Amino acid sequence: MLPLWSRAQQQDFRSRVRGCLLGGAIGDALGAGIEFESLERIRAAHGPQGVTGYVPAYGRRGTVTDDTQMVLFTMDGLIRAHVRRDGGAWHPPSDVHRAYLRWAATQSAWGPDEREPGLGWLGRQEWLYAERAPGTACLSGLTGPDAARPGTLEAPRNPHSKGCGTVMRAAPFGLLVAWEPQLVFQLAVECSVLTHGHPTGYLSAGAFAVIVHTVVRGGTLEEGVHLALALLSERPAHEETTAALRGALDAVRAGEPSAERVESLGEGWVAEEALAIGLYCALVAHDLRSGLLLAVNHSGDSDSTGAICGNLLGVLHGESALPPGLLAELEGRGTILELADDFVLELLHGPELHGPELPPDERAVWAGRYPTD
Incomplete structure (x- = not known):
């Protein structure tokens, strides 16, 4: 639980958490329809500026991908870790691993299995049961006969993989505002090796989480980068x-922002390139829309770079700065908002939701949403 905050501080924190999740989802959805296209083909199809809004992906506009799916399950795992601490158990990577296993099930199941008591409310969201080009390492690290064994730093899953799947899901670790930066970094690392074992992959996730953490505490992006x-x-x-x-x-110092300058940083398929592109676009952004469009209009992993940029700009400016038109059309907006608010409730008021002094029927409400058995 966080230290006692004023009402204004609590409202600011909630706005930043909402902004982080929604901004990332908007960036993800902006890039979803052009993820595998070259810059040349994007401009040929959409004009010299590239895409200027959502384009259809997976059957509709505003559709999110596996990037947003995994962010949501990361948040679910972190909430459950805090609930589990009431019972004396405290190992967040284990709860995040279990959450990722629930995500992996959504990539093959037709819908939620209501007989599964551990799903919680997020696992019962039918719209999440959709395969949206998940990363190979994410899937292979969470499926198969050895899936129940979580990767560790000593024995990581996929030890040669540094795909951007580590970074695009790491923003929630940075939202643990009461933690020290070193612990945020370490948690992001330990949850990255659940699927990706290359040092560049997991260190990029740790760096991204620390930048988000610096900003949610009121610092600048530049301060986060230097930390x-x-x-x-x-x-x-x-x-x-x-x-x-x-x-x-x-x-940033090289001149006017451009798609060509974005491409000088790579394509974003690997962790450090995705982090560099998303960060650069957030640093040079005049506003959220311009930053997000810069982040997706390039040859490469447009949805992941858009998601990373959106996480950064959303946590920096809060939910009120999000483009209303893009927000209105975003898939899963209600679920994302509900989860963001639950995360804030847990961090600010956890004992009031599930503390041992509460009557069993009151504890059962939160336990039903975030079961730990």
Whole structure:
């Protein structure tokens, strides 16, 4: 539970959490329809500016991908970890791993199995049962006969993979505002190796979480980057991630933002490139819309770079800065808002929701939403 905050501080925190999740989902949806297209083909199909709003993907406009799905299940896992602490158990990577296993089930099942008591309310959202081009490492790390064994730093899953699936789901760790930055970094790392074991993959996730964490505490993006660089310097095999962050800062100073400058940072299929592109676009953004459009109009993993940029701009400016037209058409907006608010409730008022002094019938409400058995 967080220290006692004023009402204004609580409202600011909720706005930033909502902004982070919704901004990431908007960026994800903007890139979903052009994820596998080259910049040349994007411009040929949509004009010299590229896409300027949603384009159809998976049968409709405003559709999110596996990036947003995994962010939501990350939040679900973190909430359950805090609930479980009431019973004396405290190992958040285990709860996040179980949440990711529930996500993996949505990629093959037709819909929720109501006989499964551990689903919770998020696992019963039928719209989440849709395959949206999930990353190979994410799926292979969470399926198969060995899926119940969580990866660890000593024995990570997919030890040679540094795909961007580590980074695009890592923003929620940064929203643990009462934690120290070193612990936020470490948690993001330990939850990355559940599916991706290459150091650049998990260190990029740790760096991203620390940048989000700095901003949600009221700092700037630049301050977050410099703190991330300091923490990276203490880790072995940090060079690729460090170079990517420095490359993003150098690109900001290089001149007017452009798609070509974005492409100088890579395509975003691997973790450090996705982080660099999303960060660069957030740093140079005049507003959320311009930053998000810059983040998706390039040759590469447009939905993931858009999601990362959206997480950063959303946590920086809060939900009121989100483009209303894009927000109105966003798939799953109600679910995302509800989960964001539940996360805030848990962090601000956890004992009032499930503390041992509550009557059993009152504890059962939250336990039904976030079961820990």
